[in-house]
Amino acid sequence: MSKTYSLQDLELFLRVAETGNMSEAARQLNITNAAVSAAIKRLELALGVSLLERTTRSLHLSAAGESLIPYVQHALGALGDAESELRNLQTSVAGEISIGL
Secondary structure, eight states, X not given: OOOOOOHHHHHHHHHHHHHTOHHHHHHHHTOOHHHHHHHXXXXXXXXXXXXXXXXXXXXXXXXXXXXXXXXXXXXXXXXXXXXXXXXXXXXXXXXXXXXXX
16 A cells, blocks of 8 residues: 655645644634544655654644654745746747748
């Protein structure tokens, strides 16, 4: 069985890291707590590390989670830039123009 995760899983991880709370991340994104938890578990399983340290009352990033954040930010930012560039290419006129006299 392949260990995979999605861009959405990475985005959810980043939101949880920013808010410090799975429930708050779920509320902000209008999804269930279970969906956020499943995304984090999928990501942790695929990467083979624990990204969050959970207790009944708190949630903190693990050392691995802390080190992953800048990479996720960079990757998601690069993908956003690529999407913007592709949208710009679709709306700009390109090619040779010939005018006959």
